[in-house]
Amino acid sequence: MMDKLGMYLSYPFVRYALIVGVLIALCSSLLGVTLVLKRFSFIGDGLSHVAFGAMAIASVVGLTNEMLLVLPITVISAILLLRTGQNAKIKGDAAIAMISVGALAFGYLIMNIFSTSSNLSGDVCSTLFGSTSILTLTRREVWLCAVLSIVVAVIFVLFYNKIFAVTFDENFSKATGTNADSYNLLIAIVIAVIIVLAMNLVGSLLISALVIFPALSAMRLFRSFRQVTICSAVLSVICAFTGIIISILAGTPVGSTIVAAQVAAFAICYVAGRLTGGVLK
Amino acid sequence: MALLTIQNLSLGYDSHTFLENLNFSVNAGEYLCIVGENGSGKTTLMKTLLQLQEPISGRILVGDGLKSNEIGYLPQQTVVQKDFPASVREIVLSGCQGRCGLRPFYNREEKQLAEDNMERMGIASLSGRCYRELSGGQQQRVLLARALCATRKVLLLDEPVSGLDPKVTAEMYDLISKLNQEGITIIMISHDISAAIRYASHVLHIGTNIFYGARDEYVKSDVGSFFLREQEGGDSK
Numbered sequence: 001m002m003d004k005l006g007m008y009l010s011y012p013f014v015r016y017a018l019i020v021g022v023l024i025a026l027c028s029s030l031l032g033v034t035l036v037l038k039r040f041s042f043i044g045d046g047l048s049h050v051a052f053g054a055m056a057i058a059s060v061v062g063l064t065n066e067m068l069l070v071l072p073i074t075v076i077s078a079i080l081l082l083r084t085g086q087n088a089k090i091k092g093d094a095a096i097a098m099i100s101v102g103a104l105a106f107g108y109l110i111m112n113i114f115s116t117s118s119n120l121s122g123d124v125c126s127t128l129f130g131s132t133s134i135l136t137l138t139r140r141e142v143w144l145c146a147v148l149s150i151v152v153a154v155i156f157v158l159f160y161n162k163i164f165a166v167t168f169d170e171n172f173s174k175a176t177g178t179n180a181d182s183y184n185l186l187i188a189i190v191i192a193v194i195i196v197l198a199m200n201l202v203g204s205l206l207i208s209a210l211v212i213f214p215a216l217s218a219m220r221l222f223r224s225f226r227q228v229t230i231c232s233a234v235l236s237v238i239c240a241f242t243g244i245i246i247s248i249l250a251g252t253p254v255g256s257t258i259v260a261a262q263v264a265a266f267a268i269c270y271v272a273g274r275l276t277g278g279v280l281k
Numbered sequence: 282m283a284l285l286t287i288q289n290l291s292l293g294y295d296s297h298t299f300l301e302n303l304n305f306s307v308n309a310g311e312y313l314c315i316v317g318e319n320g321s322g323k324t325t326l327m328k329t330l331l332q333l334q335e336p337i338s339g340r341i342l343v344g345d346g347l348k349s350n351e352i353g354y355l356p357q358q359t360v361v362q363k364d365f366p367a368s369v370r371e372i373v374l375s376g377c378q379g380r381c382g383l384r385p386f387y388n389r390e391e392k393q394l395a396e397d398n399m400e401r402m403g404i405a406s407l408s409g410r411c412y413r414e415l416s417g418g419q420q421q422r423v424l425l426a427r428a429l430c431a432t433r434k435v436l437l438l439d440e441p442v443s444g445l446d447p448k449v450t451a452e453m454y455d456l457i458s459k460l461n462q463e464g465i466t467i468i469m470i471s472h473d474i475s476a477a478i479r480y481a482s483h484v485l486h487i488g489t490n491i492f493y494g495a496r497d498e499y500v501k502s503d504v505g506s507f508f509l510r511e512q513e514g515g516d517s518k
Contacts, residue, residue, distance in 0.1 A: 037361055158385040165375040168365060175331035175354045176379035176431040223411030224368035 001249065008248050016142045017254070018244055023149035025210060025240030025258075027194045029232045030156045032215035033225070034167045034187060042093065043081060044211040046100035047195045048204035050077045053107030060114040067144075071196050077103075078192035082184055104204075148197055152190055163187065164225055206255045210236070213262035220266075220273030239265050283308045284347050284435060284466055285330065290339030292325050298337055300326070305485055305493040309434070312458070312467045314481035316474055316508070321488040323470045324357075327439055330468070353432030355424050357439050363413060369423050370408040373399055376430030391430075398426040402456070418449035425456070429465075436460065438469040442476075454480055474509060 008014045028044075035043055054073040058066040081095055108124060137145075156163070165173045166183045173180045198207050214232035222228045243258030250257075283306035290303040300322040307313050317323050328334040330341060331354055353376075376398075377391040387395075399405045402422040407415065412423060421441060428436055441457065442450040458480050461467045471477055477484060477496075484499040486492040492504045499505040 033366075037365055039361070161375070161381070161386060162378065164367070164371065165378040168362065168367060168372065168375060169356065169359070171328075171331075171333055171356055172354050172376075172427070172431075173378060174333055175352060175437075176376070177348075178378045219366050223366055223414070224409075225366060225371050226368075228366045 004249060005245065012139075013137065014248060016137045016139070018241065020137060020142055020145045021240045021244045021254075021258070022237050023146060024194075024198050025214075025236040026233055027149050027152045028198050028207070028210040029214040029236030030153065030229065031163075031187065031191055031194065032211045032213075032232055032236075033218070033229055034163055035191070036212055036215045036219075037167055039093070040082070040096070041212045042096050042100070042208060043078070043191060044195060044198075044208035045204075046081065046096035046103075047074055047078055047192060048199055048207040049100040049104040049107070050074050051196055051199055052204045053103035053110075056107035056111045060110055067196070071193070074196050075189055075192040078188040078195075079185060082188040082191070145197055148193060152194060155186070155190060159183065159186065160229075203255050206259050209259040209262055210240075213259075213266055214239070217262075217266045217269035220269040221276075235265055235269075236262075283344055285468075286342040286344065287330075288340045288342065290326075290329070290341065291337040292322050292329055293337050294325075300487060300491075303339070303487070303491065307435075307466060307468060307483075309466055310461075310464060312461045312480060312482045313469070313485060314477035314483070315468065315470045315485045315487065316472065316477050317487040319472070323472075323487065324439060326487065327437060327470055330437060347434055351432050351434055353428030353430075353436045355421070355428050355436065355438040355441055357443065358420070358424075365412060367412050368408070369399070369404060369410055369412060369415070370395065372412055372423055373408075373426045373430060376427035379431050394430055395426075398429040401429065402426040416449075417445050418453065421445070421453060422456070429460075433465070435466045435468065438467065440470055440472070442471070442473065450476075478509070 035041060051070050051074045054070040055066055058069040061069075063069055077099055081099065111124060162178065162183050165178060166180045166187075170180050170184075173183075194211075195207055198210055214236035215228070217235055218228045218231035222231050239261040240258055243261040244254060246252065246261070247254045247257035285307040287303055287305050290300075291298050292300040292303070303326075305313075315323055315326065325334065329336050331352060332341075374387055374392065374395040377387055377394060380391060381387065396405070396408075399408055402425055404419060404422050404426060407419065407423075412420065415423065425436075425441075436457075438457065442453050445453060454476055457467060457469070461480075469477075469481070478500060481496050483494065484492070484496055484505070486499065486504050486508065490504045492499060492502055494502070500509070
């Protein structure tokens with residue numbers, strides 16, 4: 001088995017997939033804790049469907065670089081969803097559901113009407129489930145992904161204390177002079193970037209898993225925000241790594257295998273949390 | 282000059298006004314209790330004082346060297362906080378956030394301030410514990426310590442004893458009046474009128490009739506005596 005693994009690792013595309021996979025898993029787990037606590041668990045799903053819709057438009061219009069359209073549209077949707085926050089007329093979950101389903105339907109509709117490819121359902125399937133796109137990354141995409149991931153991680157570390165304060169108590173932060181609105185905006189932008197990145201790895205449908213599973217698993221075991229954040233990052237990286245390796249060895253789809261690994265990790269954490277008398281009371 | 286001066290303030294949502302021509306001031310060292318029936322606009326008034334919400338008209342003047350972000354705030358607990366994985370120290374320290382500006386991390390002085398305030402609230406031994414595992418009274422102390430990190434002068438408390446049992450409620454009131462004696466100005470929203478009368482130096486009653494004045498005047502006034510009788514009558518049933 002090690003021989004087989006060694007042989008695969010000698011191919012650059014496998015190495016690229018591992019690097020990108022681990023970086024994306026790291027980034028998506030960082031803000032997961034905040035999103036779960038803000039009751040925005042489904043934002044990954046919603047935004048990735050928006051990105052799917054944008055991608056459909058991009059491919060119909062014939063843009064060579066889809067990112068130019070997909071990223072701004074997703075960022076704007078994220079801002080609309082997160083900024084309205086507590087005072088919105090349509091509350092968080094309903095707003096996400098609306099945007100998500102709307103964008104998905106719209107994207108599929110456009111793809112269907114202006115179809116340029118002979119294998120429409122194949123295209124849709126690979127956008128939704130990620131299928132093999134992570135194994136077909138070019139060197140340029142790997143660099144882009146790496147740079148964006150590092151930027152996201154650095155922003156997170158620099159604003160860690162502010163993100164904590166704003167997530168725990170938005171009104172208190174505002175009242176005591178923290179500019180909560182601009183940090184919410186920052187969170188929204190970072191989320192959108194992460195989701196567009198993660199679409200390459202697991203596809204639209206499974207992004208939520210990357211965002212919420214590590215956070216939820218870590219919350220079974222740890223009690224402080226810092227511990228939970230670190231643990232979820234570590235868990236996410238481990239799951240992404242093992243998921244990709246298993247999918248290469250067993251020939252399973254990358255995205256689903258990673259998510260399966262996340263589910264397994266959650267189960268282990270849940271049981272461990274119960275056994276140690278953890279936080280679930 | 283007073284710490285806070287409220288002039289001709291009108292409050293409401295959208296175009297609907299439910300409180301008009303409010304005038305009062307808060308001086309350093311006072312203990313103001315804001316009372317009124319449910320829906321009379323107590324929380325809206327609090328949010329306006331904290332500048333979370335714009336008043337429909339009128340002004341809030343801040344004086345005596347107080348900066349508008351130097352008001353400590355003890356909010357009512359939100360659903361999000363009830364299962365938030367955070368240690369007591371992390372939460373108390375987040376009260377210093379307003380001092381940081383754009384600086385990403387807390388400095389030694391702020392960490393020391395957080396330690397001191399945990400000591401002051403008697404929760405130093407809990408500093409590593411998870412917030413959601415604490416009792417209601419302990420959680421309030423944590424939030425109070427956080428508010429103290431944000432201010433040295435004024436504390437706004439929104440129903441600080443709601444959901445606490447009688448013994449813890451009494452402890453909480455003692456703690457608050459101890460802070461008041463140490464020189465911190467207290468503005469407290471409460472529907473617990475008997476406590477307001479026992480501890481406050483001034484009372485603001487809002488609703489259909491507005492009253493503002495010293496506690497003794499309130500007890501003698503028509504609004505106050507009516508409201509007091511009603512509550513006591515309600516409690517004895």
